[in-house]
Amino acid sequence: MDVKVDNLKRHFGGTKAVDGISFTFSSGHIFGFVGPNGAGKTTTMRILATLDEPTDGDATVDGVSVVDYPEKARHLVGFMPDTLPTHRDMTVHEYLDFFARAYGLRGLKRDSLVERVEEFTSLSRIRGKFLKDLSKGMKQRVSLARALVHDPPVLVLDEPAAGLDPRARIELRELLKVLAEQGKAILVSSHILTELSEICNGAVIIEQGRLLRAGGMDHIVSSDSLDRTVVIRCDGPAEELHRELIQTPLVREARMIGAAVEADVTGGDDVCGELLRYLIFKQLRIVEFHQRRVDLEDVFMTVTKGQVQ
């Protein structure tokens, strides 16, 4: 099952909240949705969840347009907003049972689905507790359970890890991994990029409503426009290696880190290879030469400018 976002636009008067973004993701994969505040993430997610309509463009879930057939698309999408459940005088079980009813689930099927979701999100023990008495982490779990209650093949999660303690974050991460293994397509927005890097198969980076990067994680971090950082260690004094490195035009900057030197190379893989050949030519006995792994955070900092509309 594919989720396709095709030239999506959403304008509010003169403000272009989303300005022609396109990307695709599929079943069994977790896609990170990244951007500064006000970039248009929530607007895009609300359109995918059929809560808002685009000014132009479309998004399809398994071929079903969220613009033309919102009623059908709703069965396919589970949406977790960035607001937490605040219903008073309502227990966890009553809350989930209510949403199951609202999705039209009937009889024993409803009971079993609610129980399964409670079990999956570890809410069984606290199903009788009132929502207002729950911690933030537990409320996030309830919110995720609500999004899962009708067993949708696509999950759209807006800042699910916001404000969670480390343990709750790890637990949420594991839940998402299990859901992806079950074959769900997951789009998750978060500002905690290191965590996204660990669980996501791909990412979409937007700023000011415009798409900056989109694709699989390998594709994003190995993009040609990004410079490399290599860690080099030689059998000899690091000072000599450092001196050689700062003299070559292939290196923009070099830093000594213990016995090794970290160098920012002015190019991609080809320049790294050239640099290694140069160092061997200079008869330095290289014992370690590896690229420092570029993560989502590096990519994000490189491609975004921190501008808001």
Place this chain on the structure above:
Amino acid sequence: MNRRQRLMQAVSDRTNPIVVKELRQAVQSRLVIAILLLFLLTNVLVVSGFLLLTIDATTNERGGQDLFDGLFVVLVSTCMVFVPLYAAIRLTMERNDSNIDLLFITTIAPAAIIRGKFWAAVALTALIYSASMPYLTITYLLRGIDLPSIFFALGVAFLCTAIVTMLAIFVGSIAGGLLLRILVFGGLLWLGGCMMAYTLMIGLSVVEMGLASIFSRRDGWGAFGISVAFGITAWGLFYLLAVAAISARSSNRMFPVRVFVTACWLIFGVIAGVCTLAYSSEWPVLIWSVASIALLSLILGFTLAERENWTPRVRRYIPRSTPLRFLAWLFYTGSAGGVVWCCALSAATLLGGYQVVGEFTPVVGRSPAKDVFEVMTGVLLFAWCYSMSGLLVRRLIFPKSVPLAGTTLGLALMGVCGTLPLLLSYLIRGPNWRFDSLPVIFAVFNPLVLQRPAADRTEVLVLLSVWGIFGLVVNIPWFLHQWHAFRRHEPKPIPLAPSLVMEPPVIHV
């Protein structure tokens, strides 16, 4: 699962989810429990106070009636104040929490949400009624009261509570600023107060005089019928407005409201026409015309605040043929079509009304009915002129503003243009100045000018007509633009066999 459990499960499955949720929350609410306890305590105090303080309580000819009056006031106050306020506040809180958004991604419809809120409030009213029943039974054991009167009074109170509750749900469903909420809440209190006074008056007088006092006369049946018809209409209008208020902005939310208003306008118009013929009096048609023009003038201003473009979700239901498309343009959500719809109904009201009133007006001289019609024409022209002027100012000076700005500017223009000539005149002529002495050309901007004598009024109507035609001509591009934009969107077909096979990620930029 045995038969009883299966039955309960079936009932549970078919019950509106909102009713289930609301009732679950109500039984766990401390406020509801506190109000019920307070209600029971007040009933105990009323009954025990009456029995202790009235020496001849059991032999008094009016004993049952007096006790019923006391209990009825407690019951009506509780039902008509607590239930609507509880329903309105709960919905307002849910709107503020933005949790109601989550309901729209389920398959539950906005109409079902409003119906659920209403039936939950009805269930709460029934609970209060049932708590009151043991005490009301005592009144029947005393003298001076009959069972049909008790049931009639209770029935009227129940229906009035239902109407006020729907009004309160509509108020709670409005998403707006604090000022708007205060204004609407004030309106709710006023209307609710009127309804409560009406309920108490009807209930107490029926118990006092008996049911025969109403139903033995023909006009009693007429008044009862009109009250019921107005009650049902008001309930229906508030219901549809509440549904429209919580529906997604991009939806065709004004369509049911316009259809309902048109149907009511037509049905009441026919009834008024029949009554005019039956009683040989122009007043039924006159009342219908005045009520219609007042309502349509109000609607005209607010219609300007509706959307000026349509998203595919509305456009996919636009008919292809031009005559049907035009009809859809009038009734679907949209400002220009709404203004035309409003004007069409208003024009038909005035034409029909003038025609009927003309039959009853003497050839020589004037009739009060004709005066009323002229004033109503003036009211409508004022609404039109200021709406079009507000729209023109918005289009020229604030072209990127939201449609609501047109309504706001129209109201602001009316405030400024209505008072500025009066202030200037006051400054020039001093404290002895009178509004009636101001030349019509300066007073024409103030709606109060319609109170002037008939000769002046004709001049005012002519000036307003010129202003109105100018407003129409300069805004014609706005109407045409919306008419041309109102075209059908052809949805893409849904794939027949959705892919179920898990595939490796396909990533495109």
